[in-house]
Amino acid sequence: xxxxxxxxxxxxxxxxxxxxxxxxxxxxxxxxxxxxxxxxxxxxxxxxxxxxxxxxxxxxxxxxxxxxxxxxxxxxxxxxxxxxxxxxxxxxxxxxxxxxxxxxxxxxxxxxxxxxxxxxxxxxxxxxxxxxxxxxxxxxxxxxxxxxxxxxxxxxxxxxxxxxxxxxxxxxxxxxxxxxxxxxxxxxxxxxxxxxxxxxxxxxxxxxxxxxxxxxxxxxxxxxxxxxxxxxxxxxxxxxxxxxxxxxxxxxxxxxxxxxxxxxx
Ligand code: DGL
Numbered sequence: 001x002x003x004x005x006x007x008x009x010x011x012x013x014x015x016x017x018x019x020x021x022x023x024x025x026x027x028x029x030x031x032x033x034x035x036x037x038x039x040x041x042x043x044x045x046x047x048x049x050x051x052x053x054x055x056x057x058x059x060x061x062x063x064x065x066x067x068x069x070x071x072x073x074x075x076x077x078x079x080x081x082x083x084x085x086x087x088x089x090x091x092x093x094x095x096x097x098x099x100x101x102x103x104x105x106x107x108x109x110x111x112x113x114x115x116x117x118x119x120x121x122x123x124x125x126x127x128x129x130x131x132x133x134x135x136x137x138x139x140x141x142x143x144x145x146x147x148x149x150x151x152x153x154x155x156x157x158x159x160x161x162x163x164x165x166x167x168x169x170x171x172x173x174x175x176x177x178x179x180x181x182x183x184x185x186x187x188x189x190x191x192x193x194x195x196x197x198x199x200x201x202x203x204x205x206x207x208x209x210x211x212x213x214x215x216x217x218x219x220x221x222x223x224x225x226x227x228x229x230x231x232x233x234x235x236x237x238x239x240x241x242x243x244x245x246x247x248x249x250x251x252x253x254x255x256x257x258x259x260x261x262x263x264x265x
Contacts, residue, residue: 004063011179012069035233040110051077055084075118096200097122106165109176
C-alpha cells in the first residue's frame with residue numbers, strides 16, 4: 001500500500017512516525033509545504049487554495065490512502081481534499097472527536113484552526129455536554145521548526161498558553177496541531193499529571209488500522225527498510241537533516257512545485 005501525508009513542515013512527522021511504526025512494510029509519500037509554513041495564521045481562502053493544490057498533486061502519486069496530517073487544513077478544507085482524491089481520506093479531528101471521554105477538554109491549536117471551532121463542534125457532535133476550550137498558540141510552530149524546544153522561552157510561552165485552560169479545570173488536553181506532540185515532554189513537565197495529553201494521531205492510526213487490515217493480503221513484507229519519499233516546496237537543503245532528527249531515517253528528499261500541472265508519480 002502507498003500512503004500519502006502532508007503538512008506545512010515537520011509537524012506531520014508525528015503522524016508519519018506512528019504510521020511507519022504500525023505499518024512499516026508500506027510505502028509513504030510525505031509532502032512538506034515548506035514554502036508556505038506556517039499555515040496556522042493563514043486565511044480560510046489561502047488554506048483552501050493550499051488544499052486544492054496539495055490534493056491535486058497527490059492525485060498523481062498513485063496513493064492507496066491519504067492522511068491529513070495537518071489540523072489547520074483538516075479544520076478548514078477537508079471537503080476540498082476529499083473531493084479531489086478518489087482514495088480513502090483519514091483525518092485527525094474527525095478521528096479523535098469520537099474518542100473523547102472527559103467532560104472538560106482543552107485544545108491547543110493554531111489560530112486558524114481555533115477560529116473554525118472545528119474541534120469544539122466535532123466533539124459536541126458525539127458528547128454534547130462536553131466543555132471545550134480552545135487556545136490559539138501562534139508562537140509554537142516557528143519555535144518547533146527551529147528546534148527551539150528546550151528553551152526557557154518556549155517554556156514561558158507554554159505556561160502562558162496553558163494558564164487559561166488550567167483556570168477552566170480541564171481533564172484532558174488535545175494537541176490540535178501536528179507540530180505539538182514534538183513538545184509533549186515540555187507540556188508534560190508543566191502540566192499537572194492528572195491532565196491527560198491526547199495526540200489525535202493515535203485515533204487516526206487506529207482508524208487506519210481497520211482499513212489496512214482489510215487490505216492486509218495486498219502488501220508484502222520488507223525487512224528493516226522504510227520506503228519513504230519526502231517532497232518539499234522549498235528549503236531542500238535543510239530537510240534531510242530534519243527527517244533524520246525527528247524520524248531517524250535517511251529518505252530521498254525532492255523539491256516540487258505544486259503550481260505546475262501534469263505531475264507523474
Ligand atoms: N502542523 C499543522 C497543523 O496541524 C500546521 C501548522 C502551521 O503550519 O502553522 O495545524
